Amino acid sequence: EIETSSVHTGKDNWTKTWKLVWWLGRCQVTSLSTAEFLCSICLEVFDDPVAIPCGHNFCKKCITEHWKANAPCQCPNCKKDFNTKPELHVNTFIAEMAAQFRRKEAAELGNVPCDVCTGPKLKALKSCLVCLASYCESHLEPHLTSSRLNRHQLIDPVENLEDRMCERHGKPLEMFCKNDQMCVCLLCAVLDHKTHDKAELGKKEVEIKQMIQKRRLKIQEIKHSVELSDDNAEREMAEGVQVLTALKESVERSQVEFIDTIKEKRRKTEKQAEGFIKELEQEISELEKRSADVEQLSRSEDHLELLQSFPSLNTSQSTKDWTEVRVHPPSYEGAVVRAVSQLKETLSELMKKMFEAELKSVQQYEVDVTLDPKTASPHLILSDDGKQVKCGDEKKTIEDSPERFELCCVLAKQSFSTGRFYYEVQVEGKTNWDVGVARESINRKGKITLCPQNGYWTIWLRNEDEYSACANAPVSLSLSSQPEKVGVFVDYEEGVVSFYDVDAAALIYSFTNCSFTEKLYPYFSPFLNNGGKNSAPLIISPVNQTE
Template structure:
């Protein structure tokens, strides 16, 4: 990697902020590189500390150090560029380059053109213009072709003035002969002015280039994220439909087993009847044989004595009403399909809720409690993640932000755009309030939780009464008591949703909300209720849960 010829293109050594080769290159935690001074100035003038390329945000400003590896690569690149520049000097002029007008034979590349001599010179033939006092007064410019274009076509004199009226270059005779009463400035003065304008234009163009380069990186990053999301969704889709397929196959096997079992019962019943009938036939055949034998006997006494026994038929069952009806399977398939439909509907809802919860968990934010807003009887943990109700009222400053009548506390950070999500453990509590509140709520009197007053919350009372204070309150019927509650807000869509995290189930949603102020996470652990409600509310880290699908 030490050879300059092995280095990559110049673009890889350009800072995407200043669009120049890196100076003191540093790397952000997300892996992108910038000039140290450029990224620091960018963050100094920005409201949010985030990467200009991938937009990843940082909770605290990273401590940036010069990347020695990239710094060495940049140094090699600069050295290589200088070597290429020096080696290109005194080369033979190529097509498109200005040749020296003095060279005979091989024409070398011109370094300068003289507006007085109307000729272009290579380094060797330019020497007199640099050393002779008479020629040093000539005006030299970067090499150009067609030096005749620098002469006035009418007066055959150099173009030295600029006519601001006609916006054209003129010679010293033009103001007298052809541009009377026009406004003129020296060509150099106009040149300097236009040069300043071009620098501004160039800066604007470079800014446009920078924005587009950043946009390219943003689009590429978005494509990468989209690909990751697509792979994840495909994997989840395969798993879901595999589970559904297995569920259908399981229900089909159960249907077939039910039909087989019914048929087997009928077969056993028929076999029992047939066995009993065959037994009676055997007995009847035996009696028939005895009757025939006695009938053929010439022993009068024996016949008369046997007659009563033979006359009476052997004990048999009356089979007149006995029959084996074929089983009716009508409705069996329909019933199985109906049961399958209910199962799939239930499981589809479960899968949808799980997918929805996973989606909103991606917008998780770090929430900590603000002690300046806490009611004096509330006890906050040192890390600002837990709150409990205390029986002793602390002597705290009655600042405007603090709740004075209700045992509530807000999160430190406010939100006024985009989407955010956080989770709170409510395990072991019999009463609590959770949600979000707008910044302008009245904190110095008793409050009524409802959207009209700036609160979007759900509540638990008496251990089993869940409600959403929507004005009027909506009673919530939950299959199980949530141990952890997720709160999701879509500011732009006007949506506040609450989830039972462990069950991956939606508890309630406020829809059609109109947010015009900053929103703060809102918490109330309520009173201890004689120790029954002494458990804390705990703000938990968000981990996307893997649920099992019991289809």
């Protein structure tokens, strides 16, 4: 920072100020907004700026006329009153800064003319610090093609190039002396400012270029991440479409099979009914014929003929007893259930394959997790390698600290604040346990309520077979089998914490839409020993991926 009070008038300091302004321009000080150089009275760029005792700056003419029109003498900005009218002196530093700002704006508008053009001045493309001249496109060509001139230092077009050269040695001003607050050339730095603290502009330029290069590399890194994201998205969509298409086809097959089953049962029923109806119609025809015969015999007076024909009219010998004959409508009630049950079985097989693929996918983010004895409750016993923990029968006497839990809990040494990670815990043989992750700022003293609101994302087992996800409202979990090894996966950016039954390759539960803002630590609680019933340790085990 440069205080304006340290800049004085005088020829030498005038030159220093010019050079200082140029150096500040190279350091992008002149990239300040226009408002930094406006008089608050006329709202124009300062003209003969003066500083009054309260520190505010105005155009000399503006503040003079303001005080003539308004009494007493008061600052237009802060309203500070002055008993006597302050003596006004032009602030040369601010004046030159304002002038530099005007020139910079003019340059940005393309108003730096070519110094070689004899007719109308064309817009300069570059300025040469050796020739101290600016050149348009045609007059710049020798500097680009001549072996003698192409060594000259070219910059973006600026006016007053002589202010960028050392008056004493005629060399470009390339360094800034912090002691004398002035720009100097390389010879000045060696001869007159050898012991002074200097800032080499060339080094600053190299540093800035390195920063630019790092940011360009970061852009490439981000673009590569986007490309990977696109590839992953395409792959996931393809796999998802394949799975859902297979599921859709399975549903359609089940629907066709269900409809065919119903139709077949209806067809059999209709065929049976048609057979009965045809048989009944035949018997009716036969009976109608016999009825006509009986009617004809009943009119005959020949009793001998009647007696001889009567046995042939006996209907019991040629007709069927239809009393117990029934057409039973088929049962359709179980058809839908069986179709859905078959579909569920297909879906279960499909889900199992999906979870196997998902588990294998998250296992690639395995991290090496070890328990941190500094956080372990005095009730816990940790193995020497930091991979096992169980609850002892007695509380140990160890030094307490803010990091240490009072109850049967312990964190891992490793923390994560970005990306994805995965680890597995063997829980076989235990009747009670807690597993998950916790944020750094959790409460570690007294009774702890495990829930995301308190910084814990965990699941637990209680009373041998009662599984729950410790959400803000606990969620009871119904598992088809008791996990012997639990996998824990975290995606920090996506806000996901998932738990897997490793052996069954099944998803146990997922916390989603989590908002992580702190470091996350793997969290373990082997729970109380319970008289030896729960003495088995929790074991952090290496991932064993199966092909």
